[in-house]
Amino acid sequence: MSLLALSDVTKVFGGLIAINDLSFTVEAGSIVGLIGPNGAGKTTVFNCITGNYTPERGQILFDGTSIRGLRPHRVVELGIARTFQSIRLFGKLPVLENVLAGRHCRMRAGLLSCMLHTPAMRREEEAAVARCMEELDFVGLADRCHEAAGGLSYGNQRLLEVARALAADPRLLILDEPAGGMNDQETAALVEIIRAIRARGVTVLLIEHDMRLVMQICEKLVVLEHGTLIAEGEPETVRANPAVIEAYLGADDEKW
Amino acid sequence: MTRTVFSVALGALICVLPLFCNAYWTDVCVMIGLYALLSLSLNVILGQAGIFHMGHAAFFAVGAYTTAICNTLWQWPIFLTMPLAGATAALFALVVARPIIHLRGDYLLIVTIGIVEIVRIALLNDVFGLTGGSNGIFGIARPRFFDFRIVKSIHFYYLVWGMVGISLVLFYGLWRSRFGRALNCIKADDVAAEGCGINVSRYKLAAFVLGAFWAGMVGTLYAAKMTTIAPESFNFMESVIIFAVVILSGGSQLGVLISAFLFIGLPELLREFSDARMLVFGLAMMLMMIWRPQGLLPPGPRRYPVVDRILGKLHSSGQNASGGLAGLAGAEVETPVNAQTAARTGEDRP
Numbered sequence: 332m333s334l335l336a337l338s339d340v341t342k343v344f345g346g347l348i349a350i351n352d353l354s355f356t357v358e359a360g361s362i363v364g365l366i367g368p369n370g371a372g373k374t375t376v377f378n379c380i381t382g383n384y385t386p387e388r389g390q391i392l393f394d395g396t397s398i399r400g401l402r403p404h405r406v407v408e409l410g411i412a413r414t415f416q417s418i419r420l421f422g423k424l425p426v427l428e429n430v431l432a433g434r435h436c437r438m439r440a441g442l443l444s445c446m447l448h449t450p451a452m453r454r455e456e457e458a459a460v461a462r463c464m465e466e467l468d469f470v471g472l473a474d475r476c477h478e479a480a481g482g483l484s485y486g487n488q489r490l491l492e493v494a495r496a497l498a499a500d501p502r503l504l505i506l507d508e509p510a511g512g513m514n515d516q517e518t519a520a521l522v523e524i525i526r527a528i529r530a531r532g533v534t535v536l537l538i539e540h541d542m543r544l545v546m547q548i549c550e551k552l553v554v555l556e557h558g559t560l561i562a563e564g565e566p567e568t569v570r571a572n573p574a575v576i577e578a579y580l581g582a583d584d585e586k587w
Numbered sequence: 588m589t590r591t592v593f594s595v596a597l598g599a600l601i602c603v604l605p606l607f608c609n610a611y612w613t614d615v616c617v618m619i620g621l622y623a624l625l626s627l628s629l630n631v632i633l634g635q636a637g638i639f640h641m642g643h644a645a646f647f648a649v650g651a652y653t654t655a656i657c658n659t660l661w662q663w664p665i666f667l668t669m670p671l672a673g674a675t676a677a678l679f680a681l682v683v684a685r686p687i688i689h690l691r692g693d694y695l696l697i698v699t700i701g702i703v704e705i706v707r708i709a710l711l712n713d714v715f716g717l718t719g720g721s722n723g724i725f726g727i728a729r730p731r732f733f734d735f736r737i738v739k740s741i742h743f744y745y746l747v748w749g750m751v752g753i754s755l756v757l758f759y760g761l762w763r764s765r766f767g768r769a770l771n772c773i774k775a776d777d778v779a780a781e782g783c784g785i786n787v788s789r790y791k792l793a794a795f796v797l798g799a800f801w802a803g804m805v806g807t808l809y810a811a812k813m814t815t816i817a818p819e820s821f822n823f824m825e826s827v828i829i830f831a832v833v834i835l836s837g838g839s840q841l842g843v844l845i846s847a848f849l850f851i852g853l854p855e856l857l858r859e860f861s862d863a864r865m866l867v868f869g870l871a872m873m874l875m876m877i878w879r880p881q882g883l884l885p886p887g888p889r890r891y892p893v894v895d896r897i898l899g900k901l902h903s904s905g906q907n908a909s910g911g912l913a914g915l916a917g918a919e920v921e922t923p924v925n926a927q928t929a930a931r932t933g934e935d936r937p
């Protein structure tokens with residue numbers, strides 16, 4: 332069974348059909364790329380999966396259970412964590428607390444234990460901090476844990492979002508244009524980090540414009556145009572698909 | 588550090604202050620304490636979670652009337668009514684907040700103002716035949732602590748400020764926990780908070796209900812101190828003052844105490860200037876908002892003592908714990924150092 336399966340998902344904004352009868356699957360342990368021209372509906376697909384939007388029609392199954400219409404925090408609890416295309420960190424809060432926010436849903440201390448700092452609450456807190464520091468070390472930001480998140484460089488902010496998502500123990504990690512605004516060197520580092528995430532057993536679904544990156548790491552590509560699926564399969568096959576070439580015609584050929 | 592020293596000094600001052608005050612000034616200090624309590628509880632809602640709630644006097648009123656009714660009608664001891672007053676206010680908050688808690692800042696503000704007015708008008712109209720209309724309720728008994736009757740101003744002073752001390756400790760604990768962090772995240776960006784796994788509406792509601800519970804208990808203290816309560820004590824202006832105390836404070840608890848003193852104590856000190864004092868006061872507020880829009884004392888950073896130990900361990904184990912991608916820019920190696928680290932730690936994991 333696939334880890335994530337969308338079937339006939341349709342999302343409409345007013346008169347605009349942003350996603351039209353979209354079906355695709357993500358197998359556990361894979362890295363899948365969702366690509367397509369600007370405005371194709373990629374981010375909307377992510378927002379439907381994570382519960383920010385509820386699709387008008389269709390079914391979204393995560394590990395066999397329907398997650399359609401669940402609120403975002405429930406989806407995270409079930410094991411899907413995300414990053415945002417437009418970075419959404421808590422800019423004034425320290426780096427560490429941003430990651431702790433991602434860990435929140437795996438902590439249990441209630442109102443009273445929080446007020447009284449019971450021994451169990453302290454233990455949980457220390458374990459959470461330790462775990463979040465591991466995630467920061469994983470993306471190379473451990474030393475900057477006390478700085479305000481808003482002061483980090485663009486590339487580092489993207490990595491911090493990844494660390495925050497990983498702190499929630501996801502089984503599926505959803506990355507919306509993680510290399511957006513990164514230079515070549517930063518992108519190369521990101522590729523290694525994404526591979527390392529998969530090596531930890533986390534399935535990755537990503538939107539990316541950088542075709543080189545997508546070709547390098549994805550086992551499967553899903554191509555959208557005007558909210559409709561136009562191709563699906565291994566990167567090499569998809570790349571040779573006439574419909575895909577058509578969709579990208581006029582786009583930067585260099586990228587292919 | 589200076590903040591710690593200042594806090595300790597302030598604490599000591601508060602402990603000995605009534606020894607140097609006459610009954611009048613002790614009463615003023617009791618009022619400052621009551622407002623400090625209300626503001627500390629509103630600070631959880633407004634300061635921590637960023638919920639624009641300008642109706643806190645409503646919960647204060649519900650608590651005070653609960654105590655007054657239980658005590659005058661059924662002779663409940665005051666302290667026994669205290670948890671009930673809190674619970675009634677909290678329940679009321681839960682009922683009214685549930686449908687409105689998702690509203691955006693300015694809309695919520697208007698609705699919460701409506702709540703105070705509804706409560707005040709309900710009390711005026713002698714709702715359930717229990718609240719005594721515009722006369723209110725009088726003859727509320729003095730609280731008893733075992734055989735000790737709390738009557739004098741100085742007794743109330745230590746009762747109220749003792750409660751302030753307890754509240755400070757509990758709310759400080761809350762601030763330094765996942766609960767407090769969740770509220771701060773919601774204040775900063777509720778979409779991001781929800782998206783990284785925080786149940787935004789539940790935490791907003793919890794902050795609201797907790798604040799109301801506290802305000803309800805403060806209502807008990809107020810009713811016991813006054814022995815008479817009337818609807819006019821819980822009007823919109825009261826809500827505005829509590830709101831302004833929190834905004835001026837900047838969100839830290841020390842800030843709230845200072846700000847409560849400035850709002851309640853200072854006008855008393857300036858009483859001899861009679862009408863001019865409100866002018867001076869308003870002017871000071873305006874200057875304040877221009878020069879220090881973030882408030883008197885925003886909360887400092889939370890401390891995480893374990894972090895230093897973890898960082899030390901990371902450094903000694905020779906792992907690269909620096910700079911993230913920023914560190915890469917100057918690196919000459921072909922394969923990024925950080926990515927190697929990432930791959931290695933990745934494989935280490937079970």
Ligand SMILES: Nc1ncnc2c1ncn2[C@@H]1O[C@H](COP(=O)(O)OP(=O)(O)O)[C@@H](O)[C@H]1O
Pocket residue numbers: 344347349367368369370371372373374375376
């Ligand atoms: N909240 C929204 N309200 C109205 N239209 C939207 C909304 N979100 C996205 N759209 C529209 O849906 C289409 C797909 O957008 P999006 O999913 O962001 O594209 P992509 O991420 O592929 O660039 C665009 O035409 C966009 O204008």
Ligand SMILES: [Mg+2]
Pocket residue numbers: 373374375416
């Ligand atoms: Mg997009």
